[in-house]
Amino acid sequence: MRPEHRPTAGLSVAVLGGTGFLGRHLGAAFAAKGARVHLIARTAATESVPPSTSGVTTTRLDLLTTAPEALTEVLATIGADVVVNAAGRAWRADGTEMAAGNVELVERVVTALAAAPGPPVRLVQLGSVHEYGAGAPDGATGEDHAPTPVTPYGRTKLRGTQAVLRGTRERGVDGVVLRLANVIGAGVPEGSLFGRVAGHLGTSARADARGEKPAALHLPPLRAARDLVDTGDVAAAVLAAATAPARIVTGQVINVGRGEAVPMRGLVDRMIALSGLEIPVVEATEAPASRTDVARQCLDVSRARRLLGWRPLRSVDDSLRDLLASVLPPERPPLGTPLGITAGAPAEEGVRP
Template sequence: MTGRTGGSVVVLGGSGFLGRHVCAAFAAAGADVVPVSRTARPAPAGCHPVRLDLLAADTGALARLCAGADVVVNAAGAVWGGTEQDMAEANTHLVDRLTRALATLPARPRLVQLGSAYEYGPAEPGAVTGEDHPPAPNTPYGRSKLAGTRTVLRATAERDLDAVVLRVAVACGPGAPAASLPGIVAAHLAEGRGTLRLAPLLAHRDLVDVRDVADAVVAAARAPADRVAGTVVNIGSGRAVPVRALVDLMIALGGRPLRIVEERTAPGTRSDAPWQRLDVSRARRVLDWAPRRSLEESLADFLSAAGVSPARSRPTGQPQPPGHQAGA
């Protein structure tokens, strides 16, 4: 194995949805992995968890934590359930302290910052969003993540950090949060509820398996610095999937009846952006990475982990959710 993946890897937010899979991918690659989080959760073999409240940790504590590491992955952050202040603290201020801490180290690790496709803001239906698209987020979450990305890019220019930002689409797969749309659908399937009321399912989303995201992080850690340092790289499927098709596929895979009622009075989604589809050609070029897992595989594995035994073979007549491959 080349690059920086064979040594010590510190994963901030190592107990979260993305962080757990990132830790597992690095451990499988032979790294000595240190997952860092406030909670003590079981970690994959080869991992040595550290408990630390990252929001309370100052620059000195973060520097001591990362000293000697070959790679630092920032998978920590507040998502849609938090307040605007929570998001600013976790997605922006923590990143500022982290980059300052890494700049003090005599041997600086590579930083892989996990950003979000929601940094781009709304896109026109049919559009394919590349990394050069001017970001204009319209949610507190997107704005806080964009501020974190800009902090990392500024640190590479002003403090000579070796850092790359992966701008991740909507991740799905085993362990997806219970509050996510797949989590809500899976809970209703597992409990045998007959009806699920949702806000109108009109959006299209770029959906990528969380294990493919973890593979992209490993690829970003091993890539030559002259190809990735100071860059933003989209990580997604390159397809726009109708959210309604996502729900229908989950029900078909679960093999249990569930009636979906779309109504405007039901709880809304975390973003009203109607369309999301990323251009992932840069990831193919600079990381030699491409998504490998199909949406059906991702959802089937998620349902199995959530206690719903899915049918591995697609039911007769069940269509593949529509979408278009991004240009390579």
């Protein structure tokens, strides 16, 4: 972060969806910097910010049904300086559920913040690379590229982004949208490709320890290439967006990714190699008829560097090891990187700004 950013220590930060995959990581990151963190979510989670983390509270609140007036009151009670919206629906949800979690919830949050008394509360909305659809065909997709999402998830996330931007233009909301690449790290839900593969490897490692032959890994066609970003890098970008001056970030859409397209078949093979297991991969010959997606995703992250002083620092291998360590038995940690093999070296060396 840059010198003009306000200090994180002492801020009151509400993380919506705070017990979910990303919400847990973000809550821990803010708490580590001395913020007073309020995790707000519909349900408790079996795994959240460690109990030893000071300055963290959890409030159970159904954000899908809570009226904006009630949310305004909750945020006023905790004295929120920052609201991070990590709530929403992605995997294993139909179009109606995605609209409720990715559009209506965001509209409710914007209305609540527009009515909040006192100084504007910074809203950091987590968007998605899937809002772009196909994006730039050969190079990296910048924020000025016209979004043409092709999936229900991408379409509903774009509508959420549009709700935030309308709020900044028309209602005085201090909001910024971070369009995230595909996030990877410990705790990725099993509904995602990364979580599915990691879950299979964890099960296979336990089977191998019992002397049983691990089952083959059956997957859909792995022809796509995806931009990936580590949970730690996402947390750093969110902290920077939460503390940057309003004149720099309010009303902005900012890409957060590594700026490279990683082939998914190579990623799966790398996960298996790091697990130390021998697992055959069986790809389906055709994708399900219901599946619509794009072949390549790659984000231009130069705006994040310019406005936030942010850059990705963690390699793909770093992310994969964290993910595998969370599912493999303790006695079988992920392997190190053998000499001569570099899978996704850091996009840029250096110390986090």
